[in-house]
Amino acid sequence: MTVVLLPTPAEYADPHYALHADGTRIERLEDIPRRRAAATPAASAVRTATATTTYAELDRDASRVANALIDAGVGPGDRVAYLGENSAQFLATLYGASKAGAIPTALNFRLAPPEVEYILGDAEPAAIVLGHGHEHLAATARDAGVGLVVTLAGPDGYDAWVAAASDVDPGYARDPGETALMFYTSGTTGHPKGIELTGANLGQAVAAMHYLLELDTTSVALAPVPFFHVSGLGLALVAAINGAELLLRNPTSPADLCTILQEYRVSHAVAVPTVIQFLLTLPEVRTGDWSALKYLVYGASPMPEPVLREATAVFGCKFLQSYGLTESTGGVTMLSPADHREARKLRSVGQPMPNVPVRIVDPATLVDVPPGVRGEVLIGGGHVMRRYWRNPAATEAAITPDGWLRTGDGGSFDEDGYLYLHDRLKDMIVSGGENVYPAEVESVLTGHPSVAHVAVVGVPSSRWGETPLAVVVPAAGRTVDAAELIAWARERMAHYKCPSDVVVVDALPLTASGKVLKTSLRSRYGGAGR
Secondary structure: OOOOOOOOHHHHHOOOOOOOOOOOOOOOOOHHHHHHHHHOOOOEEEEOOOOEEEHHHHHHHHHHHHHHHHHOOOOOOOEEEEEOOOOHHHHHHHHHHHHOOOEEEEEOOOOOHHHHHHHHHHHOOOEEEEOOOOHHHHHHHHHOOOOEEEEOOOOOOHHHHHHOOOOOOOOOOOOOOOEEEEEEOOOOOOOOOEEEEEHHHHHHHHHHHHHHHOOOOOOEEEOOOOOOOHHHHHHHHHHHHOOOEEEOOOOOOHHHHHHHHHHOOOOEEEEOHHHHHHHHOOHHHHOOOOOOOOEEEEOOOOOOHHHHHHHHHHHOOEEEEOOEEHHHOEEOEEEOOOHHHOHHHOOOOOEEOOOOOEEEEOOOOOOEOOOOOOEEEEEOHHHOOOEEOOOHHHHHHHEOOOOOEEEEEEEEEOOOOOEEEEEEHHHOEEEOOEEEOHHHHHHHHHOOOOEEEEEEEEEEEOOOEEEEEEEEEEOOOOOOOHHHHHHHHHOOOOHHHOOOEEEEOOOOOEOOOOOEOHHHHHHHHOOOOO
């Protein structure tokens, strides 16, 4: 299945348009800085709090990284890791490793040293660049056998390393079917796994985002989501293809994010639902100037309907939801801005994007089920990853023989082809023989004025086998009464779906990408006898 990204007539006439002259999509990471530097060399590619990097400078820096890697013996197929917060150096390393034919590998900078050591032992990178504040991991990397360790800090660090290299593009061009980029899973169900994405995967994903987001050379894009997450890096790539400015500010708090969005007149931003929920708790959000904000893209986990309604009223911009996995190269469905105006569609994650086949099947037989029936979400086509790195057993379990990705997510289609998620299949609660889907319960509980955030998990029950437990973060200045909250739920949904108990906490445990770590909650509150 091939997707061709066709420019509009106006784009064909625009000398600054960055896609291939024949209209096909870019399928090589290394081509992105090359083509954009040729189109708009003086335009701002990356802006930080203290500096601006033009597209010509980014392309030159990427070539220097490539030659520095080649001089160190790094060759095609070798892994080059980056561990650090979003930065211009991250992007130069990403593109530079690609120009050298290596596989850039984005690592989670929030991991503990033993977790980093595991991933380094699995990926076996030939080189690693450590961002500011992560220099202490140099010894860990060397102990793991990484031959070249570069830190951003110090007189012999990154700047000196690239300055000594040639800025002549080595001209490498990877086959689109080869692995072009590697992420690692968050490891919430075991050891992290390397996810191999090809140039063709990335090309199709970026093509879809290009059509959806209306980015151009006047846009300012902010991805406060870390680049080791596919949604964060995806916005960076599509911004570069369209010549937008990428703002690299790493917010330290929801209040800081609120300030950054307004101060820099951000037009396009990506956020996970938990971040949007936190923003809505700030009084200053309701009096802010959001006139520059055109698109707010969210995903990674379901958005409770009350939160979505409130966010739409407060920010006034176009909202776009996209559902997907790292294994599917990011988003594969789209709930458009127009869909957000129809109340009945707000509970869905939209329709499959063009040329992305999505099925709902019985998880035991893999036979398609009709609309309205819940099953497992399967994804096909060009978005599906190549494989898990050096893990054929996991690859075989995740990808069917005919190429469908088993997401492990529960979902259903309605008659109009909109996809509704019903949680991870492993998160589904079976209480007294009835299936309970936590996302549905969470959506109801979030509507209570005393609830800021909530996660529902199944815990053992001597009577029902399993029972829903609500773990709640109270709204500012409010207290949560367990009996009142359970009664609220019972007025709004079947009693078997309602939590049998409520735990009040200061904060929910989150993965690095902002998802609630339900494995931790089940472990913490999974005592029997409720």
